Amino acid sequence: MDDQSLFNAHSHSVSTQYRTIYQLPLTQNQLVTELFSVGIHPEDATIDSTIKTDYFKNIVSKNCVAIGEIGLDNRITIPMETQETNYIEQLELATKHDLPILLHCVNAWDRCRFLHSIHAPKQVLIYHGFSKASILNQVLAYEQAIISIGGSILSNAALQEALTHIPLKRLLLETDDATVDLIAIYTKVAELKSLSLPTLIEAIQTNANRIFKL
Numbered sequence: 343m344d345d346q347s348l349f350n351a352h353s354h355s356v357s358t359q360y361r362t363i364y365q366l367p368l369t370q371n372q373l374v375t376e377l378f379s380v381g382i383h384p385e386d387a388t389i390d391s392t393i394k395t396d397y398f399k400n401i402v403s404k405n406c407v408a409i410g411e412i413g414l415d416n417r418i419t420i421p422m423e424t425q426e427t428n429y430i431e432q433l434e435l436a437t438k439h440d441l442p443i444l445l446h447c448v449n450a451w452d453r454c455r456f457l458h459s460i461h462a463p464k465q466v467l468i469y470h471g472f473s474k475a476s477i478l479n480q481v482l483a484y485e486q487a488i489i490s491i492g493g494s495i496l497s498n499a500a501l502q503e504a505l506t507h508i509p510l511k512r513l514l515l516e517t518d519d520a521t522v523d524l525i526a527i528y529t530k531v532a533e534l535k536s537l538s539l540p541t542l543i544e545a546i547q548t549n550a551n552r553i554f555k556l
């Protein structure tokens with residue numbers, strides 16, 4: 343098995359080992375040669391508009407394959423109105439550039455989905471770092487939603503059970519900012535879904551190629 347066949351849908355570090363969508367930091371220019379996503383996290387919703395404008399220039403790069411991580415977070419102190427303005431602006435960018443969205447969503451699924459349905463209804467909405475098993479059915483009920491799972495699958499029993507109900511076609515895997523190895527996530531997911539590792543790898547590759555138009 344070739345490591346490059348493992349696809350990492352979202353990571354904050356550059357990888358030479360796995361095919362990865364790197365989360366481009368606000369201060370970085372497009373000099374990266376790997377695939378990347380461009381997005382202003384709700385935590386950063388109040389940044390200066392000139393930084394924003396410069397950062398968004400990276401979207402035209404052919405390596406920019408997603409807008410994200412963007413969304414709404416009910417756990418942080420940034421006012422929800424500011425977060426929504428930031429989210430909507432970037433949903434519109436995703437529509438303009440025809441790119442999928444990497445969604446950061448904390449206790450705000452209904453609102454994230456609603457605003458997506460207004461401002462970017464045609465763009466795939468990837469719920470990244472999904473771990474809240476109790477809302478799985480609501481997320482799956484939204485046609486445009488894809489579920490991306492990370493390191494919490496190794497220890498979250500409710501998520502492990504929920505995974506068995508996620509159609510393979512709607513699944514991506516990621517490391518995000520965790521130190522966990524991608525192969526450990528793939529191995530666990532293959533075991534829980536009773537698939538061979540090569541079958542899982544191929545299915546995720548197919549999904550990634552379709553969703554990110556690779």
Ligand SMILES: [Zn+2]
Nearest residue numbers: 365411518519
């Ligand atoms: Zn992240």
